[in-house]
Amino acid sequence: MSAELSDLYRSLTVVADGVEVAHPELVRRHADRRARVRVAGSALAVAVLLGGVAVGGRLAFSADRPAPLPPPAATPVSPLPTGSARAPSPSPSASPSSPTPSHATPSGTRSVEPTGGATARPPTSIPDRAFFVLAAANRTGLESTAPGPVLPALCGTRYRSESAVVQRRARSIAYKRPETPQGNVPDGSYRHSIAIYRPGRADDALRELRQAVRACPQQTMPDDTRTWRQRLLDPGAYGDESVLFELRAPYPQGMGDPGAHEVRLVRAVRVDDVVTVLWEQGWEYTAAERAQVDADSRRAVAAIEKWLG
Secondary structure, three states: OOHHHHHHHHHHHHHHHHOOOOOHHHHHHHHHHHHHHHHHHHHHHHHHHHHHHHHHHHHHHHHHOOOOOOOOOOOOOOOOOOOOOOOOOOOOOOOOOOOOOEEEOOOOOEEEOOOOOOOOOOOOOOOHHHOOOOOHHHEEEEEEOOOOOOOOOOOOOOOHHHHHEEEEEEEEEEEOOOOOOOOOOOOEEEEEEEEEEOOOOHHHHHHHHHHHHHHOOEEEOOOOOOEEEEEEEOOOOOOOEEEEEEEEEEOOOOOOOOOOEEEEEEEEEEEOOEEEEEEEOOOOOOOOOHHHHHHHHHHHHHHHHHHHO
């Protein structure tokens, strides 16, 4: 063995002899403490790991639960993008709603066009079909278009609404009651007239007629010594409005039953701007019957309404 190696061994011996060797129990306590430290560190790591899992689980469950719906609000209209992206096109299966027909007005606004037809203009002439036809049981075949007055004189009243008449036609027609044999003398007659007024003036004619009847409660007719009395009656529901009045006078001496009266009835009916008048004039001192006049008034109004369409 060389001298240097011998010196090295001697130095190692000196160092080992100067250090106190630890007791075995002390070495075991140090080993147990290190073991406990490792176990505590492992438990802490496990606790931290479990805590992270629990927090992550709560976050995951919170994400799965749907958020409460916000209150409804108007959908804003988003402007179209100015870039190259294109707005989505509607689905082919979606059927577009049909817009209401409209047109642009000069001011730039849009107005909806009416769905109905054009407003009917008032007529300017009166056809034959505007006149009513008597029921078959009342026909006599006696009819005339001779000129004559269309209203009885009422104390000389002049009607200002006459200036608004566009056209007027009139006829006279005799009628019989159903029980009267054909060929006998008629039971009565009508002076039936139809007049077209300028728009908005037909109601003036009926108002003036009411005033004329009220202003003339009685009068004496030309070539008749009897006193005729006039009064308004309940007109009933005919057309847009109507007027009904009667003229009443005692029968002449030797005519009719004692105390009986000759009665004439006049009904004027307005339908839009048209006025039809049914003046029951009798036949040889006969008296008008309200039921007959009402029935023929309904026929007259129906003919006017059918004509005006």
